[in-house]
Amino acid sequence: ELPFAENYRIKMVEPIYRSTREERENWIRKADYNLFNLRSEQVYIDLLTDSGTGAMSDRQWAAVMTGDESYAGSSSFFNLKDRVEQLFGFEYMLPVHQGRAAENVLFSVLVKEGNIVPGNSHFDTTKGHIEFRKAKAVDCTIDEAFDTTIDHPFKGNIDLEKLQLVLETYPKDQIPMIIVTVTCNTSGGQPVSMQNMRDVKQLADAYGIPVIFDSARFAENAWFIKQREEGYADKTIKEIVREMYSYADGMTMSSKKDGIVNIGGLLAMHRKDWFDQATVYNIMYEGFLTYGGMAGRDMNALAVGLDEATEAEYLEARISQVHYLGNKLIEAGVPVQRPLGGHAVFVDARRFLPAVPQEEYIAQTLAVELYLEAGVRGVEVGTLLADRDPETHENRYPGNEFLRLAIPRRTYTNNHMDVVAAGLINLFERRDTIRRGFKIEHEAPIMRHFTVGLKKV
Numbered sequence: 001e002l003p004f005a006e007n008y009r010i011k012m013v014e015p016i017y018r019s020t021r022e023e024r025e026n027w028i029r030k031a032d033y034n035l036f037n038l039r040s041e042q043v044y045i046d047l048l049t050d051s052g053t054g055a056m057s058d059r060q061w062a063a064v065m066t067g068d069e070s071y072a073g074s075s076s077f078f079n080l081k082d083r084v085e086q087l088f089g090f091e092y093m094l095p096v097h098q099g100r101a102a103e104n105v106l107f108s109v110l111v112k113e114g115n116i117v118p119g120n121s122h123f124d125t126t127k128g129h130i131e132f133r134k135a136k137a138v139d140c141t142i143d144e145a146f147d148t149t150i151d152h153p154f155k156g157n158i159d160l161e162k163l164q165l166v167l168e169t170y171p172k173d174q175i176p177m178i179i180v181t182v183t184c185n186t187s188g189g190q191p192v193s194m195q196n197m198r199d200v201k202q203l204a205d206a207y208g209i210p211v212i213f214d215s216a217r218f219a220e221n222a223w224f225i226k227q228r229e230e231g232y233a234d235k236t237i238k239e240i241v242r243e244m245y246s247y248a249d250g251m252t253m254s255s256k257k258d259g260i261v262n263i264g265g266l267l268a269m270h271r272k273d274w275f276d277q278a279t280v281y282n283i284m285y286e287g288f289l290t291y292g293g294m295a296g297r298d299m300n301a302l303a304v305g306l307d308e309a310t311e312a313e314y315l316e317a318r319i320s321q322v323h324y325l326g327n328k329l330i331e332a333g334v335p336v337q338r339p340l341g342g343h344a345v346f347v348d349a350r351r352f353l354p355a356v357p358q359e360e361y362i363a364q365t366l367a368v369e370l371y372l373e374a375g376v377r378g379v380e381v382g383t384l385l386a387d388r389d390p391e392t393h394e395n396r397y398p399g400n401e402f403l404r405l406a407i408p409r410r411t412y413t414n415n416h417m418d419v420v421a422a423g424l425i426n427l428f429e430r431r432d433t434i435r436r437g438f439k440i441e442h443e444a445p446i447m448r449h450f451t452v453g454l455k456k457v
């Protein structure tokens with residue numbers, strides 16, 4: 001029996017730079033302690049996001065060279081359209097430049113002021129595009145998702161009683177859709193089970209409410225169903241994906257994750273009336289129906305990426321690396337969201353730094369400490385990301401205060417993971433010395449975490 005290894009070898013590399021702690025002290029202070037303000041060469045190992053940061057394959061680069069840049073009727077569009085229909089079963093598809101653009105177009109059709117949009121934990125741009133339209137996102141995730149010590153296999157699941165309460169409380173025309181985010185980013189890259197998708201769709205149909213899948217990490221969700229759900233071990237990833245989407249009326253997708261491309265997104269659906277209305281917004285916000293903010297070469301690369309991402313060997317390599325890092329941290333006693341998710345390790349900052357007051361942005365404090373310690377850039381998925389309550393403008397303290405270490409696809413080796421683990425374990429051994437955090441100096445009205453300015457308390 002030979003050990004497992006990646007199903008690819010490397011043909012191109014780019015240099016990355018170590019730096020000194022002194023350099024990093026200066027850089028992060030000038031960056032207002034906001035890791036988004038760092039230049040890429042000031043970051044040694046960049047785990048800010050798995051969005052758009054992965055490595056394309058030689059077949060994808062070949063598809064770039066044969067991209068069709070026709071304004072209308074591009075053959076690259078039809079390559080993508082056919083791939084989407086083959087994988088997800090939707091007849092209608094619109095390309096957009098990335099995920100939040102798909103949300104902007106679809107929600108322009110479906111979301112009105114005063115609407116209620118239930119689902120599992122909505123991610124920040126999805127929630128932003130709902131609240132921007134003066135509608136309300138209602139988080140119906142199961143309670144287990146908010147306890148990082150519980151080892152529930154599908155923490156992305158929707159609590160059917162919480163969902164039914166919403167469907168009972170509000171009139172049907174006030175609930176434009178239910179959004180199921182696969183995997184659920186906010187709760188830790190946690191999957192939704194096929195049974196839960198089936199149950200949600202059955203409940204939604206009983207109330208006549210459409211179901212939309214936010215599909216950024218759909219392939220990783222399929223992998224967890226194959227690994228953890230009874231009856232799917234012998235199914236291919238593509239078969240599991242096809243069944244998943246039989247429980248959805250439509251989808252939005254940031255293709256920068258499981259599409260394994262650097263830019264791109266799409267929305268797809270069964271309903272022609274939605275498509276006809278969405279095309280108006282797509283032309284207004286994104287471009288013509290057959291390119292939607294993407295170049296032909298990017299659509300071509302995405303059609304290939306979706307095919308590669310739905311292969312078990314690729315997913316085994318990708319998720320094994322996330323679990324390689326996660327298990328090293330678990331062995332050292334570092335508190336992380338359990339079970340380990342698909343695209344990132346979510347460090348439980350509240351349990352890591354119990355001395356830092358909640359209102360001093362605990363996870364941001366840990367993120368900055370890790371950057372100083374090892375030149376590793378993670379991201380806060382906690383109070384900063386949660387934004388303020390739109391009515392009271394008070395901080396909304398979320399159930400989880402995470403430092404997310406998101407691993408780009410096919411990009412780093414496990415040696416880099418060893419550096420990340422060593423940096424975090426060093427901090428863990430001197431965690432009692434970290435007692436104070438940050439306060440906000442300036443912030444945007446929504447999605448503040450991208451541009452916030454902080455200063456040390």
Ligand SMILES: Cc1ncc(COP(=O)(O)O)c(/C=N/[C@@H](Cc2ccccc2)C(=O)O)c1O
Pocket residue numbers: 048049050051098099100101123125126181185214216254255256265379406
């Ligand atoms: C489940 C889900 N739905 C839609 C979108 C929007 O898609 P898009 O407009 O970004 O293409 C996203 C984007 N997720 C990025 C955002 C981010 C966060 C921190 C740092 C950098 C980037 C991430 O999780 O990393 C998502 O996760």
